[in-house]
Amino acid sequence: MTSIPTPHANDLPESQHNSGDNYLNHSRGFASWAFTVDHKRIGIMYGISICTFLLLGGIFALILRTMLALPIANIENHANYDPAYLKHWMDVYNHMFTLHGAVMVFLFIIPGIPAVLGNFVLPLMLGAKDVAFPKLNLASFHIFVIGSLILAWVLLKGVLVAMFPGLAQYIGYGGLETGWTFYTPYSMDSNSAVVEATFGAFVLGFSSILTGVNFIASMHMLRPKGMSWFRMPLFLWALYGTAIIQLLATPVLAITLLLLIAERAFRVGIFDPNLGGDPILYQHFFWFYSHPAVYIMVLPAMGVISELVTAHSRKHIFGYSFIAYSSIAIALLGFFVWGHHMFTSGQSPMANAVFSLLTFSVSIPSAIKVFNWLSTMYRGEIHLRTPMLYVLSFILLFAIGGLTGLFLGALATDIHLHDTYFIVAHFHYVMMGSTLIAFLGGMYHWWPKMTGKMYSEKVGAIACAMVFVGFNLTFFIQFIAGSQGMPRRYASYIDDYQIYHHISTGGAFVLGSGLFLVLFNWIHSLLKGAPAPANPWGANTLEWQCSSPPPHDNFTDTPAAGDPYDMTEWQYDESIKGYVKAND
Amino acid sequence: MTDTTANTNVMAHDSDHGHGHDPHLAHHFETKHQQNTSAKLGMWAFLSTEILMFGGLFCGYAIYRANHTDIFMYAHKMLDMKLGAINTVILLTSSMTMAWAVRAAQLGQQQLLKLLLAITLLGGFGFLGVKYVEYTSKFHSGLFPGARNAYFDVEQANKSLGLTGEYAITPTMKHWHIKNIENHYFGKYGVHWEVPKAYQIPELGYHPPHHGEHDNHAVKPAEHHTAADAGEVRESLTVEAPKPGELEHSTIGVPGNGPAGVNPQILKAPAHDMPEDHAGHHLLTYDQLPELEKPRVHHFFQIYYLMTGLHVIHVLIGMSLIAWIFVRACKGQFSKAYNVPVDIVGLYWHLVDLIWIFLFPLLYLIH
Numbered sequence A: 001m002t003s004i005p006t007p008h009a010n011d012l013p014e015s016q017h018n019s020g021d022n023y024l025n026h027s028r029g030f031a032s033w034a035f036t037v038d039h040k041r042i043g044i045m046y047g048i049s050i051c052t053f054l055l056l057g058g059i060f061a062l063i064l065r066t067m068l069a070l071p072i073a074n075i076e077n078h079a080n081y082d083p084a085y086l087k088h089w090m091d092v093y094n095h096m097f098t099l100h101g102a103v104m105v106f107l108f109i110i111p112g113i114p115a116v117l118g119n120f121v122l123p124l125m126l127g128a129k130d131v132a133f134p135k136l137n138l139a140s141f142h143i144f145v146i147g148s149l150i151l152a153w154v155l156l157k158g159v160l161v162a163m164f165p166g167l168a169q170y171i172g173y174g175g176l177e178t179g180w181t182f183y184t185p186y187s188m189d190s191n192s193a194v195v196e197a198t199f200g201a202f203v204l205g206f207s208s209i210l211t212g213v214n215f216i217a218s219m220h221m222l223r224p225k226g227m228s229w230f231r232m233p234l235f236l237w238a239l240y241g242t243a244i245i246q247l248l249a250t251p252v253l254a255i256t257l258l259l260l261i262a263e264r265a266f267r268v269g270i271f272d273p274n275l276g277g278d279p280i281l282y283q284h285f286f287w288f289y290s291h292p293a294v295y296i297m298v299l300p301a302m303g304v305i306s307e308l309v310t311a312h313s314r315k316h317i318f319g320y321s322f323i324a325y326s327s328i329a330i331a332l333l334g335f336f337v338w339g340h341h342m343f344t345s346g347q348s349p350m351a352n353a354v355f356s357l358l359t360f361s362v363s364i365p366s367a368i369k370v371f372n373w374l375s376t377m378y379r380g381e382i383h384l385r386t387p388m389l390y391v392l393s394f395i396l397l398f399a400i401g402g403l404t405g406l407f408l409g410a411l412a413t414d415i416h417l418h419d420t421y422f423i424v425a426h427f428h429y430v431m432m433g434s435t436l437i438a439f440l441g442g443m444y445h446w447w448p449k450m451t452g453k454m455y456s457e458k459v460g461a462i463a464c465a466m467v468f469v470g471f472n473l474t475f476f477i478q479f480i481a482g483s484q485g486m487p488r489r490y491a492s493y494i495d496d497y498q499i500y501h502h503i504s505t506g507g508a509f510v511l512g513s514g515l516f517l518v519l520f521n522w523i524h525s526l527l528k529g530a531p532a533p534a535n536p537w538g539a540n541t542l543e544w545q546c547s548s549p550p551p552h553d554n555f556t557d558t559p560a561a562g563d564p565y566d567m568t569e570w571q572y573d574e575s576i577k578g579y580v581k582a583n584d
Numbered sequence B: 001m002t003d004t005t006a007n008t009n010v011m012a013h014d015s016d017h018g019h020g021h022d023p024h025l026a027h028h029f030e031t032k033h034q035q036n037t038s039a040k041l042g043m044w045a046f047l048s049t050e051i052l053m054f055g056g057l058f059c060g061y062a063i064y065r066a067n068h069t070d071i072f073m074y075a076h077k078m079l080d081m082k083l084g085a086i087n088t089v090i091l092l093t094s095s096m097t098m099a100w101a102v103r104a105a106q107l108g109q110q111q112l113l114k115l116l117l118a119i120t121l122l123g124g125f126g127f128l129g130v131k132y133v134e135y136t137s138k139f140h141s142g143l144f145p146g147a148r149n150a151y152f153d154v155e156q157a158n159k160s161l162g163l164t165g166e167y168a169i170t171p172t173m174k175h176w177h178i179k180n181i182e183n184h185y186f187g188k189y190g191v192h193w194e195v196p197k198a199y200q201i202p203e204l205g206y207h208p209p210h211h212g213e214h215d216n217h218a219v220k221p222a223e224h225h226t227a228a229d230a231g232e233v234r235e236s237l238t239v240e241a242p243k244p245g246e247l248e249h250s251t252i253g254v255p256g257n258g259p260a261g262v263n264p265q266i267l268k269a270p271a272h273d274m275p276e277d278h279a280g281h282h283l284l285t286y287d288q289l290p291e292l293e294k295p296r297v298h299h300f301f302q303i304y305y306l307m308t309g310l311h312v313i314h315v316l317i318g319m320s321l322i323a324w325i326f327v328r329a330c331k332g333q334f335s336k337a338y339n340v341p342v343d344i345v346g347l348y349w350h351l352v353d354l355i356w357i358f359l360f361p362l363l364y365l366i367h
């Protein structure tokens, strides 16, 4: 009770702001966190680790963007440099873009929303005391830590060997420069730490699978009385779709990575053309996971947006069952489109045509969601709080990301656009413009519940604007650069592309500053934030019916579940700066 | 599933275990039934990931088999069908005792439960024992996983294993190594190559014929072979690289038109040239394989080791789980009221069995 200073706690009644025994101060000490089975604490620990990896991946991004803005990246200037130095410089660049991709994909975006927001919110939304298997949940966190330590070792080894080249003969080369996709045959020849990195990704996959198992069992078994499947909050539908993909796609990645390790370690030659193997088979295996993985990243983001858009528009969600079904449709369709990554790999024209058609079909459920969000806002009582600003950013950025996907899904245009900055821009709009934006929006939305503190709306809005502007500056220009022919993953470019790279790098720094401002806002809120009421937004999903922050056991009485989006009973109460149920 | 909220209010105030509640009921569940169903649902969900994980390997198997059928036809005959069949029986039996153990646990038959778990565990050991015999016999013939495989490309093998100078493998050695292997595994089908004495080396997969059969094939004991000897042997023999078979035409990547995708040229070859196996199927020899398929023969063994290896890992995990519930059964922790761990470990063990049921015919049986 004394561990967290809560200066304004007395301003709010105990039923609103829980300054007494809550999950944060229920027990103390390192072990009470590291070995907790409380889903809320596990969610917070995931949050801290994942934001650290976001920072790390972001630093790699800024380094690689800076490298591309320097004069040395322009081929015109190459004559001024020693060839050995140039080669070394390009080598560093290869490491940077690979590490940026691998850290962001495996350590931030894939676990991001399910592990942080999902873990924290899912049992609360179900009115439950915990997920179905609390110990398994802890285990999957520990596995996540082990996997990320393995990847951290890859980085550390890279740094060590760069500083002391002599070490390489004892511990091997570190870093990673194969691209995050580990394509064969290069990943067979690369002398970077491919085996360690793939093993790390393999371990992280287990964490993802176990989280999926846990969520599916929780949603099947722990829904309270009155919560039928179609009264489940849409975020949970999205997590359900995500969990299906985690269960069915991740093991294929696991076996692919095991085969890759066997290939490196024993030369089994399944993928290596030098040994009679088939490198395209690797691409098929890899994308059989990694395309659905795109939906592991974006489906929970869509779920977050569904919650935020209705809560901050103070209006019942429009087209509940369409949004719910479209989550499942995206999850299932996502399994049958992986071939669109191989349109130019010599796939048969028939396969190309089928994959192209299926790829286009994914846009249907995605568009359904967008139109339903827009309809939800229509004639709603829109509060432009920070989470809502992120919702608006999300809708615009996701629309751009989704629509540019059509250019890549079309066979003819893909020939021109594949492996250019166009695809880089496209997937950043989908992964970062959608998933990261939704993650930030969701963090703001549930921040009062997680921490029991309010954040500064003013700083939040400024940071959101910086992120939005910086993001578009960085990536919109890349659509143009790509359509003009700038290939991706190149360390240098001809003069014509310099202007695009300069603008993009400038934008990256605006984006980076915006993200630091977000971090500042959060830290400031933790230290100085006003106490949060139980329901600052007037949403009707169950997590707002326990006090902020929630008590150790979440609910004293299991709340009765009704329509999760019927907010009419919640009235704003100025005295607590939050919403209370009218009939209470 | 959403049937009960009756207990909640009572339970919420003393969430810790005890206080007259069932010690096996976790605080976030309301009924035992809900808890047990959750555990089983979770296990089934997890098993689906296991299926998908092996699915990747089965898919790889299918693709390699479809694209390189000749290789599979040729190489699968080296697997020991008898040992595979014994292992199938062992696993099926242990699956039965496991299912019985689950029943015994549900009926609270403590002694029977312990006995059946012990038998199941024994089955696991039996399976591993047979697998050990199988793997070692393959290793003795030079059919290793990875670059040491007798069929591996010579140049790549030397590179991968770092063999240079007189230690390097030569095409001639590979040639006689394969003849040795064919004598060993296809001898029962009537295949017999005259291997020069210098190449009747155990390290090259040479297995002496059974006593009294071919006494002229006396083998030098392994310890008499020094590197110098091997070098001498290599120099003294001037056997050229393997004679190209009659069938040189490349069929790489071209699915055959014959039955089961067999290279049609092989079907056209005169039947009297080719030995037949017990079922009357033509037996391929290495020389008869299309030239461009020869470097890929090792793939069959790689796939064999990968699939059975991953399966063995699952057998080990399953055995550890069974050992764990065996210990718990000995401590008397299971009863009519609480036995769900036995149930979910049983599900896992059945999966291990199920995967083997697919592996056995795919690798050992189908022609």
Ligand SMILES: [Cu+2]
Residues within 6 Å of the ligand: A290, A291, A294, A337, A338, A340, A341
């Ligand atoms: Cu894709």
